[in-house]
Amino acid sequence: MGEVWTLAEYRHEKxxxxxxxxxxxxxxxxxxxxxxxxxxxxxxxxxxxxVQELIERGADKVYVVDDKNFKNFLxxxxxxxxxxxxxxxxPDIFIAxxxxxGRTLMPYVAVRIKTGLTADCTVLEIEEGTGNLLxxxxxxxxxxxxxxxxxxxxxxxATVRPHSMKPSLPDRNRxxxxxxxxxxxxxxxxxSKYLRFIKDESQQVTVQDAKVIVAGGRxxxxxxxxxxxxxxxxxxxxxxxxxxxxxxxxxxxxxxQIGLSGKTVSPxxxxxxxxxxxxxxxxxxxxxxNIIAVNKDxxxxxxxxxxxxxxxxxxxxxxxxxxxxxxxxxxEASKNVQ
Amino acid sequence: xxxxxxxxxxPETSNVKMNPETGTMxxxxxxxxxxxxxxxxxxTAIKLKEKFxxxxxxxxxxxxxxLEAIKEAIAMGCDDGVLLSxxxxxxxxxxxTSYVIANGIKGMGDFDLVxxxxxxxxxxxxxxxxxxxxxxxxxxxTFTSEILTLGDGRIRVKRxxxxxxxxxxxxxxAALTVVKEISDPRLPTLRGKLKAKKMEIPVxxxxxxxVKEENLGLNGSPTRVVKIFTPKVxxxxxxxFVKDEKTLNEAVxxxxxxxxxxxFI
Ligand SMILES: Cc1cc2nc3c(=O)[nH]c(=O)nc-3n(C[C@H](O)[C@H](O)[C@H](O)COP(=O)(O)OP(=O)(O)OC[C@H]3O[C@@H](n4cnc5c(N)ncnc54)[C@H](O)[C@@H]3O)c2cc1C
Ligand SMILES: Cc1cc2nc3c(=O)[nH]c(=O)nc-3n(C[C@H](O)[C@H](O)[C@H](O)COP(=O)(O)OP(=O)(O)OC[C@H]3O[C@@H](n4cnc5c(N)ncnc54)[C@H](O)[C@@H]3O)c2cc1C
Numbered sequence: 316m317g318e319v320w321t322l323a324e325y326r327h328e329k330x331x332x333x334x335x336x337x338x339x340x341x342x343x344x345x346x347x348x349x350x351x352x353x354x355x356x357x358x359x360x361x362x363x364x365x366v367q368e369l370i371e372r373g374a375d376k377v378y379v380v381d382d383k384n385f386k387n388f389l390x391x392x393x394x395x396x397x398x399x400x401x402x403x404x405x406p407d408i409f410i411a412x413x414x415x416x417g418r419t420l421m422p423y424v425a426v427r428i429k430t431g432l433t434a435d436c437t438v439l440e441i442e443e444g445t446g447n448l449l450x451x452x453x454x455x456x457x458x459x460x461x462x463x464x465x466x467x468x469x470x471x472x473a474t475v476r477p478h479s480m481k482p483s484l485p486d487r488n489r490x491x492x493x494x495x496x497x498x499x500x501x502x503x504x505x506x507s508k509y510l511r512f513i514k515d516e517s518q519q520v521t522v523q524d525a526k527v528i529v530a531g532g533r534x535x536x537x538x539x540x541x542x543x544x545x546x547x548x549x550x551x552x553x554x555x556x557x558x559x560x561x562x563x564x565x566x567x568x569x570x571x572q573i574g575l576s577g578k579t580v581s582p583x584x585x586x587x588x589x590x591x592x593x594x595x596x597x598x599x600x601x602x603x604x605n606i607i608a609v610n611k612d613x614x615x616x617x618x619x620x621x622x623x624x625x626x627x628x629x630x631x632x633x634x635x636x637x638x639x640x641x642x643x644x645x646x647e648a649s650k651n652v653q
Numbered sequence: 654x655x656x657x658x659x660x661x662x663x664p665e666t667s668n669v670k671m672n673p674e675t676g677t678m679x680x681x682x683x684x685x686x687x688x689x690x691x692x693x694x695x696x697t698a699i700k701l702k703e704k705f706x707x708x709x710x711x712x713x714x715x716x717x718x719x720l721e722a723i724k725e726a727i728a729m730g731c732d733d734g735v736l737l738s739x740x741x742x743x744x745x746x747x748x749x750t751s752y753v754i755a756n757g758i759k760g761m762g763d764f765d766l767v768x769x770x771x772x773x774x775x776x777x778x779x780x781x782x783x784x785x786x787x788x789x790x791x792x793x794x795t796f797t798s799e800i801l802t803l804g805d806g807r808i809r810v811k812r813x814x815x816x817x818x819x820x821x822x823x824x825x826x827a828a829l830t831v832v833k834e835i836s837d838p839r840l841p842t843l844r845g846k847l848k849a850k851k852m853e854i855p856v857x858x859x860x861x862x863x864v865k866e867e868n869l870g871l872n873g874s875p876t877r878v879v880k881i882f883t884p885k886v887x888x889x890x891x892x893x894f895v896k897d898e899k900t901l902n903e904a905v906x907x908x909x910x911x912x913x914x915x916x917f918i
Contacts, residue, residue, distance in 0.1 A: 326815075387819075390783070390793050415814045419795040422783035426751055431875030434747075434778035449879065454777045456666055462879040506827070507792035510809070510820035521815045527917060551917055569798070569834040570813060575666070575774060576690060576833040584917055594666065598774075605915060606888070607908060619889050623911050625904045627895025635905045640918055643909065 316446065317407035317469065318353050318376070319345040323369055324416060325358035326388070327512070330365040333412035335482030338373040340439055340475060342483060344408060344448070347441045351375040355400060357393055359386040370491035372483045377493050378404070384503035387512075388416050394423045395502040401428060406470045408448050410439070413474035414523065425472050431465030432472040435579070437479045437602065448473070456575060456598025476581060476602075477523060518570055520554040527553030527584045530573055530600075531561060534589020534610060534629060538566040543633045544588065550640050556580070556600075558590050574599035588629045592617030609633065654707030654803075655764040656698040658731065659754050659785060660691040662715050662722040663775045687722045690770035692729075692838035693831050697800070698768050699730040700836060705803065708732045710761065714742055714753050720854055727849035728841030735761070739858035744871030747776070751784025752868050758789065760862045766808070767828040771796065779830070786828035794821050798834040 321337035323330060338354065345352035353376040354369045361381045369377050380396055397420070401409065411417035413435040425432035438451035442464065448471040451462045465471040522528055529551065531544040541555070548555045555571055562572045573580055575595035585603035590596060592608070592615055600606070601620055608621035609629045618624040625632055665684040687695075698709040711726040713719045714737040723734035737757045745753065758767065767789070769782035779795075786793040794810045798818065801809040809822045813832055841849075859869060867873060893904045912918045 389821075390786075390795075394787070415796055415812075418779055419783055419793065422747065422751075422780040423787040423793065425780075425875075426748060426784045426787035429748065429875065431746065431748065432780060433876060434780055453884070455775050456777070458666075458883070459881055460884050461881045463876050464879055465875050466877055468875045505792065507794070507821055507823040510822055512814075513811075513818045513820070515817040518816050523815055551912075569832070572833070584912075584915070598666070602884075605911075607911065613892070613894070618892060621892075622888055622890040623907060624890065624892040625895060625908065626892060627901065627904060631901055632895065632904060632908075635901065636908055639905055639909055640912070643913075643918060 316348060316350050317405045318351045319348065320406040320409045320470070321352070321354050321374075322409070322411035322417065323354040323356040324412060324414065325356055325361060325365070326416070328358070328360060330368065332482050333414060333477050334369065335372045336477065336480045337410055337412060337475060338369065339480050339483035341410060342373045344439060344441060348407070348446060350407065353378060353406070355397070356380070357385050357396060359383050366493055368485065370493075371485040371487055371489045373489075375491050377491060379493060379495050380498065381495070382498070382503065387509040389505050389507050389509055390419050390423050391505040391507060392503040393420050394427065396498055397424050398427055399498060399502065400496065401470060409470040409472050411474050413476050417474045421472055421474050430468040430470060430472055431463075432474070433463045433465070434474055435476050436473045437476050437581070439473060439475065447471070453602055456594065457601040478526065478581060478583070515568075515570060517568060518554070520548070520552070522554045522556050522571060522573065522578050522580050525554035525580070525582050527551045527586075528556040528573070528580060528582045528600075528603075529553055529586045529588070530556030530558070530590060531588050532558035532590030533560045535561065535566070536589075536630070538564075540630070541566055543637065547586070547633060547637055550637060550644075551584070553582070553584070556585070558593075558596050587617050587621075588633060590617055591615050592620065654701060654705040654766070656701060656707065656709045656766045656768060657758055657761065657764050658691070658694050658698045658709060658711045658726070658768050659781070660695065660711050660713050660722055660726055660770070661688045661773045662686070662713065662719040663688045663773055666774050685718060685721065687725055688770055688773045690772060690774065690833070693833055693836050694768040694770045695726050695729055695731060696836035696838040697829075697831055698766070699839070701766070701800070701803065707765075710734060712737065712754060712757055714738070714745070714750060714757070717856070720856075723854050724849040724852070725841060727852060728845035729839060730842075730845060733852065734854050736854055736856045737862070738856050741859050741866070741869045744874065745869070746874035746876040747778050747780040747784055748875050749869060749873040751781050751788055752873065753862070753864060754781070755785045755788030756862045756864045757857060758785070765825045767791065767826070769828070769830045771830050771832050782828065782830035789828070791826055791828040792823040793828045794823060795830045797829045797831045800835070
């Protein structure tokens with residue numbers, strides 16, 4: 316049986332933490348199957364410490380393709396090189412994060428090697444007896460869960476929802492094998508060219524990467540009130556989310572929109588303030604681990620999803636909450652000093 | 654400029670009802686609509702046609718009923734459409750779906766752009782757009798939020814990624830999947846509706862396009878759905894009513910306890 320592979324994501328010359336979440340998932344699969352766990356890393360000027368970190372966090376092997384053409388993600392060369400690797404080493408399972416990169420690269424590759432790909436999975440298990448990968452994913456806006464397998468072709472491929480698992484912890488003494496690969500220039504040819512990255516300052520913490528999201532809706536009443544959402548998000552180290560209604564009003568930009576026609580997220584905590592909980596909004600956030608809702612309408616749909624619901628005016632609740640968190644933090648900080 | 658827009662007909666999801674016993678969606682009485690995210694692709698294509706001239710063709714794989722979706726797209730301003738429909742296509746996963754649509758597109762001659770929605774609201778995989786691009790060996794921009802320039806056989810686009818935007822340049826023909834930010838879909842016009850009503854939409858099966866039988870439908874699909882079930886329906890927890898100063902403080906205490914207990918602060 317082949318190895319279990321994870322795609323380590325190298326963006327802006329940094330290894331992203333989803334790479335360690337994937338190793339955590341991969342480890343339980345490779346242990347069950349009793350095969351090596353390997354990470355593939357494609358990038359340019361890849362740092363030795365980053366490769367070492369993958370080993371410390373669970374990889375038995377790391378396949379490294381370090382090429383100047385891999386400075387930025389472009390699907391064609393990435394797919395060409397991955398296909399070479401997959402055809403040479405024939406892993407049994409290959410998982411990547413359901414990020415914009417994973418969701419572009421994986422289907423492009425799966426088509427070429429004719430194998431199954433399961434999208435945005437939240438649970439991965441090994442089927443007793445067959446050793447097949449059982450992949451569970453939410454569909455129809457999180458209203459159902461489907462378990463899917465790829466019985467006859469290899470590798471079994473899946474993208475995994477970021478934050479659906481904790482990153483694996485490092486063990487500084489762990490040893491592993493590093494395999495450097497070089498490929499012919501022809502594989503890097505692309506009909507596309509990367510021009511530039513434009514950072515969005517309003518996305519200090521992006522909704523896809525956030526552990527906590529504080530989201531505001533029309534109940535905020537006016538654009539200025541988004542400030543309290545931002546302030547609360549910052550205090551909690553989280554990102555700012557929004558309903559479509561307020562995005563359409565121009566109170567906040569589209570990258571913050573959560574829901575059917577925006578982003579699907581599942582943070583550890585989602586705070587919805589002044590959001591009614593329309594199905595199209597819920598479709599994007601109902602798989603969040605914890606939900607707190609603040610809404611003045613006791614019958615608002617959002618309360619059906621909330622672990623904690625506050626029926627009240629957000630203009631009273633949120634400022635007081637912000638004050639109390641600040642007080643709490645100040646108290647904790649002074650405790651630590653003593 | 655010849656543009657192809659693959660669209661999917663999906664059940665209207667604003668009132669999804671699940672059968673709690675079977676865990677399947679109740680389809681009776683549920684209206685079928687164009688995948689809402691495909692409307693942005695249609696609008697993008699029509700805008701490009703208005704600016705650069707040319708033709709927009711919609712293509713859909715699905716049952717006979719999907720003709721309605723194609724006609725609606727034409728009523729919005731697309732020029733014509735093709736339906737890929739046959740019992741042999743039933744049960745396709747994203748691999749087999751992309752295969753049939755890509756080969757349907759190949760049969761239509763030269764084109765400049767394929768524009769897909771980001772994802773369909775039912776299957777929800779977002780894999781068919783990249784899949785079609787891969788079968789057709791096209792450069793691809795996913796999550797496209799803006800078309801910057803088009804000309805000289807090239808397209809420049811902006812795509813929405815984690816933490817910001819990326820700009821790409823691709824040679825034509827190219828494939829895009831688009832997000833809501835790219836356009837504001839128009840409504841069908843009366844004239845468009847009349848035109849669509851009169852139009853004959855070709856319905857093609859495996860005999861009309863260059864496909865291999867073993868790649869079609871359930872048999873051609875590498876994935877299998879093992880089971881479908883409903884997640885725990887509600888977690889409705891504690892609800893606290895703020896009526897005055899006192900209850901306001903209690904409510905905030907509750908939130909604080911929650912945040913501290915779960916280690917969010
Ligand atoms: C095809 C399609 C796609 C869509 N995609 C999305 C999507 O991706 N994301 C999305 O969010 N929506 C989406 N929608 C829109 C969705 O149906 C709702 O219209 C939208 O979510 C409503 O936003 P809201 O909750 O902010 O506003 P409302 O529904 O107007 O709710 C405002 C809430 O604020 C409460 N409120 C008012 N004042 C206060 C106060 N002072 N304190 C506390 N609470 C207060 C009210 O009680 C109310 O519940 C989509 C719709 C369609 C048809
Ligand atoms: C619960 C459930 C889970 C599933 N999970 C998976 C899975 O993980 N992996 C897998 O391979 N299959 C899966 N499938 C099968 C998959 O839904 C179908 O193959 C479906 O035909 C296409 O996928 P999608 O709805 O996800 O479309 P998406 O890939 O989300 O659609 C993206 C875009 O592609 C175009 N498009 C999609 N379908 C069509 C069409 N029929 N005609 C024209 N254009 C189209 C549209 O532009 C659309 O906006 C699942 C099905 C179900 C019911």
